[in-house]
Amino acid sequence: MSTGTVTVTPEVSAPPRHHGGIRRRDAAAGWLFTAPVLVILGLFLAVPVVMALWVSVSDWSGRGSPFSSGVGFVGGANYQALVAGGLTTSDFGIALKNNLWYVLLVVPIQTALSLLLALLVNRQTIKGRGFFRTAFYFPSVTSSVAITVLWLFLFSTTGAINKLIAFFGAKGPNWFNEPAAVFHFGATSGPDWMMKGSALGMSWWDWLGGPSVAMCALMSMAIFTTSGTFMLIYLAALQNLSPEVFEAAEVDGASSWKAFWYVTLPQLRATTFTVVTLGMIGCWQVFDQIYTATQGGPAKTTLTPAYLSYSASFGQQKWGVGAAIAFVLFAIIIVFTLVPRWLLRERTPRAARARKAVA
């Protein structure tokens, strides 16, 4: 396709633009042009959501159509199974706990790391910025499956990570097969009150134990693959900041740390909001890595709601429960995207003070 040099000679002055015929034709063309996208989106996004909503309140077993006469309405039973106790509840509780820790640790680290990368790469005095940018971004474009395969090798018992640990005279764990929770620090049981109290079929001791060693390996991979994308978002924002503010801060003799904390960071508030929100959305949807690496193991410590929803439906044929988990996950994601909005809302007095300090 050549970039056609379309030269326009505006000879025609004030044409009768919105002629009735053209307008009607435009309307027809408008619908015709958007029809393919609308049909596909409707068929594979809107209709599925309605169908799944029905399945989540039905006892469909996966055979035949969910709309056939043999399928019954069970009300909120599938949702109740998630909290009522029993195996479904404890699986759901474990999945929630795993993913909650995943979000809690991955989102702040990947946000801070991507900001650091952007700040480093943005320094005008640095040569080879393009090279570094490419190096940091490359993991983001590769397939999550390929990276997971690589991670399985790096974190295997005889892998590169344990070889590195051995250099320092220590012995690395069998990462992807180690279910021990890191914040238990090797203890097998906690204080009495933590063992007794429980929620969703798990004791407080288990809830507070943090991610398993296996999950930590997966978390490091998430940080590795997402930091490049978020670095680019920060980089775009950094390059749109006005240089005058920094010059003013420099004239005032602000140290570079102070300038960063009081000038750069407040100006990046909107970007940080975007990065944290996107990070949360991504972290609650971990699926590919689990499917490829651990299938929820060892001892269910890498089970996530997304994977549980899949395995409950396709594995155990509990389609109603699987669909219910999907909708609960949707609700969780909505709530968690609202949290950063609330945390990073413009707090007027402080922002005003920050501006005053700069001016």
Next chain:
Amino acid sequence: MSAVAVSGKPGHRPSRAAVATTLTYVVLVALAIIYIFPFLINLATVAKTDADATANPLSLWPEPWSAAALRRLFLNSDFPTWFMNSLIITLAVTAGRVFFDSLAGYALARLPFRGRTVVYGALVAVMAVPSVVLLIPKFLVINQLGIFNSYAGLIIPLLADAAGVFIMKNFFESIPVSVEEAARIDGAGAFRVFWSVVLPMATPALVTIVILSFQGSWNELAHFIVAANDPSLTPLTKGVAQLASGALSAGSQYPVKLAAGALMTIPVAIVFFIFQKRLMNASGGAVKE
């Protein structure tokens, strides 16, 4: 190298700036090694024997060099089938998205029709639904439509791409309307104007769609898991994931798995290095050099 940063101020500033620059380099190089080294290990392991990969996981020099992993992958596995399937799906999805996204984007940008704002709102709403939530629902519809275990089921659902429509819409809004008007006065219909006047000018935006679609459909996994279970319809991501989880082979056999991972990365890597500037612009908003 630090002299640039110094604006002729007296005192200790030059040395401080030099220290800062040196420190930045040290941190950057250390981070770059962390980001690049895993991929180098991956490449080296492709040519290692199983025993060498286990004994020397950190070494970048295979000892001895071995083509066993590649030979097994090409002659003794379904890898060629997976590769072909990925290629067919990716090409079809990319072509479809380029056409449909630009058509819809043009209509939303230029054609005044009743219900345009509703269509626009619907697209925004669709983008908010997380894809993992749609895993089961998509399977239900694919099953209901009778396209489970077919290329149609693998390809058509991926053609839904609201983000691409927005990219095209924004682009069309940025080009002057006068060009089209001249053609329309000459009596050309909406599709003629779109196809022969507007689309040729949209090459930069189309390239962005091509890159994002290629990368997205080549790396897609979840949809392929729910859309088919016939081994002859398995694409790379699903095949390699099953290979990795040991469903298809016994033992660790890391060189074979890593060779599969490296080979599946090559096409996206090529696209990445050719279009990296545009790709990074598309992902990061508007990165200016």
